[in-house]
Amino acid sequence: MAHHDERILAAAQKHAIVPLEQGQLYKYGTAGFRMKADLLDGVTFRVGLLASLRSRKLNSQTIGVMITASHNPAVDNGVKIVDPMGEMLEQDWEHLATNLVNAPTPEDLVQYYNQLATDLKIDLSAPAKVIYGRDTRPSGHTLVTALAAALEATETEQVDYKILTTPQLHYLVRATNTEGTPTSYGEVSEVGYYKKMADAFVRALKGRRINGPLIVDCANGVGGPKLAEFLKHVPQDKVNFEVKIVNDDVLRPEVLNLESGADFVKTKQRAPPKPAPQPGVRSCSLDGDADRLIYYWIDPDTGFFMLDGDRISSLAASFIGDLVESAGLKDELRIGVVQTAYANGASTNYIRSHLKLPVMCTPTGVKHLHHVAQSFDIGVYFEANGHGTVLFSPDALRAFKTTEPQSPAQQDALTTLAALSDLINQTVGDAISDMLLVEVILAHKNWSLRDWAMTYNDLPNRLVRVVVGNKDLFQTTDAERRLSHPEGAQEQIDAAVKKYKDARAFARASGTENACRVYAEAATNSEAIELAKQVAQIIERFGGNSQ
Numbered sequence: 001m002a003h004h005d006e007r008i009l010a011a012a013q014k015h016a017i018v019p020l021e022q023g024q025l026y027k028y029g030t031a032g033f034r035m036k037a038d039l040l041d042g043v044t045f046r047v048g049l050l051a052s053l054r055s056r057k058l059n060s061q062t063i064g065v066m067i068t069a070s071h072n073p074a075v076d077n078g079v080k081i082v083d084p085m086g087e088m089l090e091q092d093w094e095h096l097a098t099n100l101v102n103a104p105t106p107e108d109l110v111q112y113y114n115q116l117a118t119d120l121k122i123d124l125s126a127p128a129k130v131i132y133g134r135d136t137r138p139s140g141h142t143l144v145t146a147l148a149a150a151l152e153a154t155e156t157e158q159v160d161y162k163i164l165t166t167p168q169l170h171y172l173v174r175a176t177n178t179e180g181t182p183t184s185y186g187e188v189s190e191v192g193y194y195k196k197m198a199d200a201f202v203r204a205l206k207g208r209r210i211n212g213p214l215i216v217d218c219a220n221g222v223g224g225p226k227l228a229e230f231l232k233h234v235p236q237d238k239v240n241f242e243v244k245i246v247n248d249d250v251l252r253p254e255v256l257n258l259e260s261g262a263d264f265v266k267t268k269q270r271a272p273p274k275p276a277p278q279p280g281v282r283s284c285s286l287d288g289d290a291d292r293l294i295y296y297w298i299d300p301d302t303g304f305f306m307l308d309g310d311r312i313s314s315l316a317a318s319f320i321g322d323l324v325e326s327a328g329l330k331d332e333l334r335i336g337v338v339q340t341a342y343a344n345g346a347s348t349n350y351i352r353s354h355l356k357l358p359v360m361c362t363p364t365g366v367k368h369l370h371h372v373a374q375s376f377d378i379g380v381y382f383e384a385n386g387h388g389t390v391l392f393s394p395d396a397l398r399a400f401k402t403t404e405p406q407s408p409a410q411q412d413a414l415t416t417l418a419a420l421s422d423l424i425n426q427t428v429g430d431a432i433s434d435m436l437l438v439e440v441i442l443a444h445k446n447w448s449l450r451d452w453a454m455t456y457n458d459l460p461n462r463l464v465r466v467v468v469g470n471k472d473l474f475q476t477t478d479a480e481r482r483l484s485h486p487e488g489a490q491e492q493i494d495a496a497v498k499k500y501k502d503a504r505a506f507a508r509a510s511g512t513e514n515a516c517r518v519y520a521e522a523a524t525n526s527e528a529i530e531l532a533k534q535v536a537q538i539i540e541r542f543g544g545n546s547q
């Protein structure tokens, strides 16, 4: 025991943890640790210790660490751990991360680190490997120094991939752990990621023409330079993909996510004001770390129209469902769609009634959706905010490759499915990969965004944030669609919902902010607004005193 005590102790003193106000604790949440960057040096050091422990626990497999605060302002940053197959950190370890980070002194830290090793039967002399990347935030540079110090102190092999999108880091973790095996995920390099995706893009398009230019707003984040790099790998002689990258200034941190990006477009329900929107042109926005995607266009007649995660999900499910049928695999492969309670009710209805596919609902946070999507052969999952992907099971991948086609149409469907399984990032939602998927589908269907939008009409809806005295009073059940506590609150929400046609509403405590969120939808816009207001008032009444 006491393998690296001296080294950890010395390094921990240089990367001290900053005590939070009023005895509050750091918490590993949906997005790892995320806050003002100047609080994160000690946190990142300690996350490095945990990543090293996790690698040693999992037979020396490679673990990833991503430094990003996604769509938050430039002064924030964050750090999260990626598991060996490119998935989010296993939930059981989230509270270990919380405990390790909150150890009060360097001595306590070393003691807890050793205790974890003992409790989890981790051999501290086994090899360990951690790879990492960061988005374009200036603070990422110093946080990486803290991370590297923890890896050095614990004699963990490390690779610094420098600036990456979040999904690229997830790709690299899986590629590293599957290198040289039959399930190799791709070349272990950033270029390997571009090559795999460009090749799959060409194969999936099958010579179909992309209908007009695409404007991509990159939120002045890491997606800009990475998309530009990707495009260099797309063979211009085979694909007519005309992309105009906008908001790609990564040299001025103050403009990161400022009035641009997928989160801005989704929450404000309007196009980024700069550059001036071009009516009629197909447009999309990535978020600051390029794992979320929203499409939209400005209609010369009716104005702004947005196609969010629910739309991408139903588009993908419809296209892949048709291909599976043409491939003769309908009875063999189970396709399903996974959503959260925030999915528009019209999308759920469309997928169930029109596409005739099962829809499952999970609590908020992509790790929950990802997990349930894995229970299908083809699991399509998206949050309404534009984060999501499509997962293919080993059985599905095998079927695409080994089914003997009886007709050219069947062969065509099988090869398109195989190409899609390479194009779509299997580890996590990936805005660049999802964007290419959408472009492929629109090209196959010869659809404009207007055609896509016509598949169903969204129910009018409202999402409001309610600050209460104590958000922890609000506990949910039924995938967050109902409140179990405080007692009596749900009955009042039910009574309010009953007053409106086609209405639905729910309230829950946010996992990322100190507030509750209320969502309401109804047959008309004014009713959705009224209902949201009434439910917000109920939440305020039950929410404890705000000081």
Ligand SMILES: CC(=O)N[C@H]1[C@@H](OP(=O)(O)O)O[C@H](CO)[C@@H](O)[C@@H]1O
Binding pocket: 030, 031, 342, 364, 365, 366, 383, 385, 509, 510, 511, 512, 513, 517
């Ligand atoms: C309504 C909403 O958009 N909630 C977001 C938000 O979670 P909250 O727990 O609602 O704060 O941040 C999560 C992490 O980015 C994201 O997964 C989720 O979709």
Ligand SMILES: [Mg+2]
Binding pocket: 070, 071, 287, 288, 289, 290, 291, 292
């Ligand atoms: Mg993001």
